[in-house]
Amino acid sequence: MGTRLTPEQTDFVAAVRDFAKRECGTRDQRDALTGSGREPHSAELYARLADFGWLGVCLPEEYGGAGGGLADACLFLEETSYGMVPAGGFVTTVITAKAYERFGTERQKAEVLAGAVRGAVLAIAMSEPAAGSDVGALSCRARRGPDGDWLIDGQKTWISNAHVADSILLVARTGGAKHAGLTMFHVPAGTPGVEIRGIETMGGREVNDVFFSGVRLPADAVVGEVDNGWRQLMAGLNYERLFLAATMLGLTRRAFDDAVAYVREREQFGRPVGSFQALRHRIADLATEIECTRLLVREVAADCDAEPDRLFPREASMAKLKATETAKRAALEGMQMMGGYGYATEYDMERHLRAAVVSTVYGGTSEIQRDVIGKSYGF
Ligand SMILES: Cc1cc2nc3c(=O)[nH]c(=O)nc-3n(C[C@H](O)[C@H](O)[C@H](O)COP(=O)(O)OP(=O)(O)OC[C@H]3O[C@@H](n4cnc5c(N)ncnc54)[C@H](O)[C@@H]3O)c2cc1C
Numbered sequence: 001m002g003t004r005l006t007p008e009q010t011d012f013v014a015a016v017r018d019f020a021k022r023e024c025g026t027r028d029q030r031d032a033l034t035g036s037g038r039e040p041h042s043a044e045l046y047a048r049l050a051d052f053g054w055l056g057v058c059l060p061e062e063y064g065g066a067g068g069g070l071a072d073a074c075l076f077l078e079e080t081s082y083g084m085v086p087a088g089g090f091v092t093t094v095i096t097a098k099a100y101e102r103f104g105t106e107r108q109k110a111e112v113l114a115g116a117v118r119g120a121v122l123a124i125a126m127s128e129p130a131a132g133s134d135v136g137a138l139s140c141r142a143r144r145g146p147d148g149d150w151l152i153d154g155q156k157t158w159i160s161n162a163h164v165a166d167s168i169l170l171v172a173r174t175g176g177a178k179h180a181g182l183t184m185f186h187v188p189a190g191t192p193g194v195e196i197r198g199i200e201t202m203g204g205r206e207v208n209d210v211f212f213s214g215v216r217l218p219a220d221a222v223v224g225e226v227d228n229g230w231r232q233l234m235a236g237l238n239y240e241r242l243f244l245a246a247t248m249l250g251l252t253r254r255a256f257d258d259a260v261a262y263v264r265e266r267e268q269f270g271r272p273v274g275s276f277q278a279l280r281h282r283i284a285d286l287a288t289e290i291e292c293t294r295l296l297v298r299e300v301a302a303d304c305d306a307e308p309d310r311l312f313p314r315e316a317s318m319a320k321l322k323a324t325e326t327a328k329r330a331a332l333e334g335m336q337m338m339g340g341y342g343y344a345t346e347y348d349m350e351r352h353l354r355a356a357v358v359s360t361v362y363g364g365t366s367e368i369q370r371d372v373i374g375k376s377y378g379f
Pocket residue numbers: 092124125126127131132133134157158159160161206207358361362363364365366367368371
């Protein structure tokens with residue numbers, strides 16, 4: 001795709017934009033769908049997205065998907081984020097689905113990928129209270145029972161969308177030290193012994209503690225190979241980082257447009273506040289940052305689509321770092337440019353800020369992304 005859209009992609013973007021405007025274009029519509037911003041995922045709206053076939057945007061056609069690439073999925077994420085569509089379950093779903101697509105058995109793929117296309121939400125559980133950035137240190141344990149089945153005990157934390165998920169892709173310790181002994185497991189919702197407790201955050205109801213107490217899984221719950229979970233996780237990093245980058249690109253564009261609309265209208269000292277040089281320069285800097293981010297995200301997505309078996313750790317980390325740091329800056333600048341009104345819950349800017357501040361933490365913090373980029377130069 002490069003940085004220019006194909007005619008099909010242009011039509012796709014226009015259709016998603018229309019949908020967003022129609023279904024959640026006003027604050028009243030969004031509040032009704034999200035419990036006044038507390039629930040970032042609306043099952044009702046998600047089902048409508050499934051009806052359009054959009055949830056399978058980058059999943060294979062043989063499972064009902066549209067067979068598009070990463071670039072198409074990034075466009076969908078960018079536009080739904082820009083349109084403030086409460087489809088919070090999509091990003092973990094598409095990240096997780098890509099792991100099943102690469103490593104799942106035929107039976108797992110038929111169930112999970114086809115389900116995701118039809119509107120099932122998927123969650124992925126890696127992080128633990130004592131294993132965040134150092135995820136290879138995780139200790140949630142999976143032991144093989146006498147019949148070949150698996151017994152799981154441990155705790156996961158910060159698990160996005162686990163409370164609305166049809167299944168969780170669990171990463172647990174099956175072997176010895178650090179990265180060598182990790183395995184992925186398919187855990188359907190409602191499995192006995194799994195308890196999900198919400199964590200209160202600035203973003204509302206999005207993340208969860210997930211407890212596993214004597215959870216029994218069948219032998220065929222393994223996704224991919226036993227003890228190969230780390231390599232499998234690494235193979236999905238392109239997807240995770242790019243999808244998060246595209247989501248934040250959409251949010252940045254929205255924060256920018258909202259701020260510009262406000263400073264055009266708001267007058268002080270007899271003129272629109274946007275016409276003061278101090279604000280005009282901020283607008284110019286943000287607009288430039290947005291274009292840089294857009295070019296980077298599109299270029300990296302195009303590279304990944306062109307060479308699907310190659311990892312682009314440095315480039316994907318750059319896209320995630322740039323997009324999330326720019327989102328944070330755009331929301332902070334937007335708030336400053338709106339004065340007191342940016343701080344009021346009546347306007348969306350404070351929501352943009354709450355969504356942006358955490359984006360430099362999840363999916364690998366900015367410090368970790370910088371580490372990946374720096375190491376790629378031999379440091
Ligand atoms: C909203 C949200 C959603 C999430 N969703 C999921 C999910 O769906 N599934 C999942 O498994 N996890 C999820 N996470 C967990 C997320 O991936 C971790 O929070 C993240 O990796 C950081 O881990 P931590 O919070 O334990 O911070 P820590 O690792 O304790 O880091 C604390 C600070 O130290 C810095 N630091 C740590 N190590 C280094 C280092 N080597 N070099 C430099 N600085 C370092 C960090 O950058 C950070 O600033 C989510 C988190 C949040 C907040």
